[in-house]
Amino acid sequence: MIEDVEETGPTTVGPRRDNRWPGWVFGEGAEPDPRFSFANERTLLAGLRTSLALISGGVAINVVSVPIASWGQHVLTVELLALGGVFSLGSWVRWARAERAMRRGLPLPSFPFGAVLAVAIAICAVTVLGAL
Amino acid sequence: MTASPDTGLARERTLLARRRTALSVGLVYVALLRVLLGRAGNWPAVGAGLVALPLLYAAVSAGPRLRTGLGTLILALAVGLLALTAGVLLAL
Numbered sequence: 001m002i003e004d005v006e007e008t009g010p011t012t013v014g015p016r017r018d019n020r021w022p023g024w025v026f027g028e029g030a031e032p033d034p035r036f037s038f039a040n041e042r043t044l045l046a047g048l049r050t051s052l053a054l055i056s057g058g059v060a061i062n063v064v065s066v067p068i069a070s071w072g073q074h075v076l077t078v079e080l081l082a083l084g085g086v087f088s089l090g091s092w093v094r095w096a097r098a099e100r101a102m103r104r105g106l107p108l109p110s111f112p113f114g115a116v117l118a119v120a121i122a123i124c125a126v127t128v129l130g131a132l
Numbered sequence: 133m134t135a136s137p138d139t140g141l142a143r144e145r146t147l148l149a150r151r152r153t154a155l156s157v158g159l160v161y162v163a164l165l166r167v168l169l170g171r172a173g174n175w176p177a178v179g180a181g182l183v184a185l186p187l188l189y190a191a192v193s194a195g196p197r198l199r200t201g202l203g204t205l206i207l208a209l210a211v212g213l214l215a216l217t218a219g220v221l222l223a224l
Contacts, residue, residue, distance in 0.1 A: 021201040034139050038146040044204055045153040051211045052160050059164050059218050085215030092208035
């Protein structure tokens with residue numbers, strides 16, 4: 001979208017390390033401020049911990065006896081496990097896109113999966129209410 | 133890397149977050165697999181293999197360099213696999 005961003009983009013800090021993976025992220029642009037990369041990684045790690053919480057909840061709702069209808073248990077289990085699995089990989093994609101944008105000096109990409117996650121959690125709440 | 137305190141502190145926070153996440157993944161793996169294996173029979177090989185993934189992440193990310201690409205993908209795949217395994221084991 002924006003082509004000539006190198007001059008106003010991130011500053012170069014140290015030599016470029018071409019052996020880093022993935023190449024489509026680290027092979028572009030200039031090295032951003034390390035603090036931004038660290039913050040980006042911490043956001044990813046927080047996303048992964050959120051995925052773990054979703055997966056744990058999905059398993060717990062299935063193996064623990066809870067006072068809701070059995071169909072509700074099954075639906076919630078599927079919802080939470082699917083959400084946890086997809087969100088973990090989605091978090092990594094978000095990290096890669098954000099890192100790439102920082103290297104190229106572009107605005108950070110949007111995170112539409114955040115809205116999906118919010119809606120899905122609301123659906124889980126509705127499912128619990130319906131199964132009570 | 134610069135010698136700025138800001139950068140050093142950000143780096144330390146990130147390293148701690150890496151270890152915290154690896155620990156969380158490992159603990160959840162052990163806890164969930166223990167619950168699930170009791171239901172679906174004995175899957176020791178699968179369990180051991182899955183537990184090894186977060187350990188691999190911890191090893192990859194333990195170095196001083198920013199090896200975020202590979203390490204974080206391993207961890208993301210480990211979490212995704214956990215969801216898949218849990219779903220399969222619950223369905224059995």
